[in-house]
Amino acid sequence: MHGVRQRLASTLLEIEAELRRLGWWEEQAPSTQALASQQPFCLDSLRPEQWLQWVLLPRMQAILEQNAPLPGQSGLFVYFEECWRNRGVECAALLALLTRFDELIAIDAAARRH
DSSP states (O other), rough: HHHHHHHHHHHHHHHHHHHHHOOOOSSSOHHHHHHHHGGGGGGGSSSSHHHHHIIIIIHHHHHHHHTTTOOOOHHHHHHHHHHHTTSSGGHHHHHHHHHHHHHHEEEEHHHHHO
């Protein structure tokens, strides 16, 4: 289980690096109101890549640092594949990282069930 958490931490760093490589990393945070959206993925107030940077990465880093339980499931790939379907190969590496993230969450969830 510890290995999964280490691989997740590494995957989060790779997601950040890929966001930076794509030029999607932002220095200025969205407004508090935008981040407080109750919609899944803050879809009414953030672009998908903003949600990754300002919501997913900090939440997951906090979970890992606090050794808190990981989410029971993740379906990031399906959502982001749909969001970026017209961007083609530009997003291929980022989508591969989100697939790995989903898989690691599934591995952890399966291990906790047994």
